[in-house]
Amino acid sequence: RTFCEFLDKLLAPLSLLTCPCVLLAKENKLLSKDGFLMYMHHPEALVLNPDHREVYQDMDQPLNHYFISSSHNTYLMEDQLQGPSSTEAYVRALLKGCRCVELDCWDGSEGEPEIYHGYTLTSKILFKDAIKAIKEYAFKTSDYPVILSLENHCSVEQQEVMAHHMSSILGSDLVTSPLGDGMPKCFPSPEELKGKFLIKGKRLNKLEATFAPDNTEDEEEDVTEEEESDDEDQEQEKKKEKKKLKLAKALSDMVVYCKSVHFHGFEDARQHLSFYEMSSFKENKALELAAESANAYIHHNVEKLSRIYPAGSRTNSSNYSPVPLWSAGCQVVALNFQTTCTDMDVNQGRFLINGKSGYVLKPAYMRDPASEFDPVTLTRGDWLQHKTLHIMVISGQQLPKLSKKKSSIVDPLVRVEVYGVPDDNAEAKTSAIDNNGFNPEWNENMEFNVHVPELALVRFTVEDHDSATSNEFVGQYTLPFNSLRMGYRHVPLLNKNGDVLPSAGLFVYIMVTDAN
Structure with a gap:
């Protein structure tokens, strides 16, 4: 009966045709040649499972149990050296389902922080204009949370301006404290964070300290881990920044579930890092870990988030393959969304499903703390x-x-x-x-x-x-x-x-x- 009702809707455009074969087919609930051709081009007959076009996965798992569609240097329209920066680049990435966007922030004129690729000739945009564009387009394609990944090079004064803009523009949609009562033990789920913004960046202290009676703040913080681990050809320029980056408390307090920290090995992370402390890995280091220590990487990502970003040598905004990193359980595998290439096609293919929500649930064996899965050796298991x-x-x-x-x-x-x-x-x-x-x-x-x-x-x-x-x-x-x-x-x-x-x-x- 359901199929017959479907056929009636499908064949409705042919109702004006008086060809005997069409009339006979309709009368007997059969498909004519024209009806069959229409059916084969109908979404129900496409190669993609129609059930997967909608959100069909469990969205109540912790955030780190999902692959997350992510962008690198999102503000750039073209290359990394002299290409234009634009708020349009954020709009395009968000409309493609991207859920983690990057903002490289530097001191600007007239007290307004700017976004551009440091030590290059890329053009600049105002930080507040980027935040306004993100706010307007963040949830057009997907209702699930957007992570703002901050690479912060600003003075304390302009960091305070950044915090003000995010607070005033994003309003109550910005997560500035843990969900629920007390210190959380794991990430909230995408479902719990629907319509929300998370900030990834440096924090003055541990989140646990905010729940302690003797809450104290450190005065300064190191440069971001992505800056320190960048390519050698930029090191000489960056060594000019002798002093440590001081961090404004207002900006620090906005970092809740995605605190940026340096990576000193899987064992160190297991012993000393809390679940919300995440590291960024340059592609070469990440690919090395994925090839040589895949199971350890998977265990790391069962508990924490990992962000991967392209090598600084990719000045033409080329991309790397995200597939080996997904196979190691890495969630935030950031690509240059402005570049059309096979790697970007594969990325969009990964996130084509689940309603194009930008979140795809990792297989159960990549969410299991005792998992023995290794994509390289392929030991026996449910996988x-x-x-x-x-x-x-x-x-x-x-x-x-x-x-x-x-x-x-x-x-x-x-x-x-x-x-x-x-x-x-x-x-x-x-x-x-x-x-x-x-x-x-x-x-x-x-x-x-x-x-x-x-x-x-x-x-x-x-x-x-x-x-x-x-x-x-x-x-x-x-x-x-x-x-x-x-x-x-x-x-x-x-x-x-x-x-x-x-x-x-x-x-x-x-x-x-x-x-x-």
């Missing part, structure tokens, strides 16, 4: 669910021209990639079809072994084949392995900016079987 992914790439539809010339026609091929733990990384491609972007047909089969499906993603890419130079990108679609729907499915295509290419897509057949 091993060896599957075989069978894909037949059947055809494509309405693939766009890459040149404005009327004679321009693509020579399309399809590349399918699996991203996940090292043993699951694989790719295959079809042959190229000459001069046919309208309705190319391949009918080619591919097969992939996937050992840890909960961490795997699948990426479909259409390229314009060129035998003389590298292939050109036409469109792509990335989604989590466990969000694939089996059977004959339509795969929509997105352009470099992540926008849907109208009418363009792939027609595929998908089957997942137990490899054992």
